[in-house]
Amino acid sequence: MEVPLADAIAIYLVNAEELQNDHPDSLTWCQASGFSGQVGKSCLVPDAAGKISKVLVGRPESLDTWTLAALPKTLPTGTYDLAGMFSTHNATKLYLGWQLGSYNFDRYKLTKVGPVATLQPPENVDLTYVKATTEATYLVRDLITTPSNNMGPDQLEEITRTLADRYEAQVAVIAGGDLVIENYPMIYAVGKASTRAPRLIDLRWGNPDAPRVTLVGKGVCFDSGGLDVKSATGMRLMKKDMGGAAQVLGLAQMIMEVGLPVNLRVLIAAVENSIAGNALRPLDILTSRKGTTIEVGNTDAEGRLVLADALWEASSEDPDLLIDCATLTGAARVALGTELPAFFCNNDETTATLLKAGLAVDDPLWNLPLHSAYRSMLDSPVADMNNIASGSYGGSITAALFLQEFIQTEVPWIHVDFMAYNLRSLPGRPEGGEAMGMRALFQLIKQRLA
Structure with a gap:
């Protein structure tokens, strides 16, 4: 010994x-x-x-x-x-x-x-990896566990700028009415009822000639449900609805800290889904950045609306890998529980690699299908699409199919639908905000592109 x-x-x-x-x-x-x-x-x-x-x-x-x-x-x-x-x-x-x-x-x-x-x-x-992973996980946990009165769209912007300063990255932000001018209408529509202005946060880092990795995060800093208001029980943990934004910031920090040779872009759609006289209404019709029209079947399905504008922009640069993270559906939790993230992917090789990566680093995810037969459930009689399905089953699949409509070309795309919160304490995983699948995604990027 x-x-x-x-x-x-x-x-x-x-x-x-x-x-x-x-x-x-x-x-x-x-x-x-x-x-x-x-x-x-x-x-x-x-x-x-x-x-x-x-x-x-x-x-x-x-x-x-x-x-x-x-x-x-x-x-x-x-x-x-x-x-x-x-x-x-x-x-x-x-x-x-x-x-x-x-x-x-x-x-x-x-x-x-x-x-x-x-x-x-x-x-x-490997001290470099442990340091990077620990700091990134602490960041994700801190952001999600912080209550919404101290974690709004403006705080997400501030934290992104702090990361950018640390790693010599560039940040651009489009906020408030400028979202309409710059053609991010659905991000604006979801967030306009809040006193805290909605915004699209855009971070870039790395060698422009390196493989392109783009991360997109759902940053709904609090979700009341909008006019289709949530119950008290359903609203209680909605400070965590920006968990996708927290996770992509943590993943970006890991990439930059380790110095992976990639051309990194991070897009965060940061909003608060609030109730006011100018709030988005049920059956309103929105025109997306893509140009398609979306009928709002439910104002509480807002995350996919803000992600749609961000994903259309993200995929416009034809990245080598596009990943979005979102606390998107309760249906994924019904299927897999709160501790196993669901993911969807349009590329079989990438799917297999991510599954293996998750097991290798004790950060598993479970693949659910992009079952195209369910796409018709999103049809609308008055618009190009509805933001919710006509049936009550398969909700995580139909949400992913909605997002897939905003992925341009043949970009390899991963959509992670996760809880972002530990409901119980386990060794190394205390109750509260949590990164789920982040280490697996880092391993995938390192293996495939770096």
Whole structure:
């Protein structure tokens, strides 16, 4: 066994056999503590003076990102060192999980959360990746968990500009009535009822000659449902409806921090879906940036409207990969639950690569079909399309088919429909805003284009 650092408490991953063979001096204590190497369990072993001499952690058959993720908040505060030798792949997963498990959101608490246990970086760890991923995930969590009174379209713009300054990117913003002038009519129509002006935020970074990657985020900073108002229960978590914008900003930060050789563009349609005398009404007809007319079957299906204008612009440059992220439908949550994002893709090779990438980095997604037979459910008798389907089933599919109408040419396109919020706390994944599928998307971009 590798000897741990002298000033740190050693953590040993053990199964039942390793506990017996490698730690015979601790067997009596472990037996009294009820620890036999079970996965998800740990045992603090004291020395003769009663101080912690080492920590034994149940080793799963396959190590993953979450193996150590509960320990930062369950171990006594101090510095720890992971004993043993690990591949770069496993060392990076284990260290990343520890960092993700160290997250706290205490911005609004008078009494701040105290320090958590820290882990020395294991040998072979990819520190650049862990740093980039941790910072990006913290950013996404912070943005989504922040309440809407402090997270509107203007704050999303401010955060984007801060990222741009850090990485020497360029930002352009079209806001308020200028959206109509510049032909983003549906973004304006959805957001015009709010006192906080709607806007399209456009970030560019990287070598113009590199492969083009364009990210589009749904930035509905609060969704009342509009005149088709949500119930109190349905509205309660709608601060998270800008989760798509948060996720593409986090993914962009990862790309820029690591320095992937891509030509990056990020488009965020930032609005608040509010109720006022000038609010969008049911059965209003809008003309999109594409030029097609859309009948508003429901004002609470606003996310696809703002994404449509942004996607038409995004695909106009014929990027090598186009990704949009959105908290788009409850139907996707009914199908897969809240912790497994759905994605749709118009390219079989890209689909297969993303599925494998998600499993490789413990950030899985599930592919749902762009079932073209359902497209007719979006037909309108008075406009080119309706923004909702005529039936109540397959809602995530019909929403994706609506968005597909605004993808130009043969651009490889991924649409991620996700919860953006943990409803329960799991190791490394506390209750609150969450990046879901972000690490998988980064892995895809790195493998395919960088």
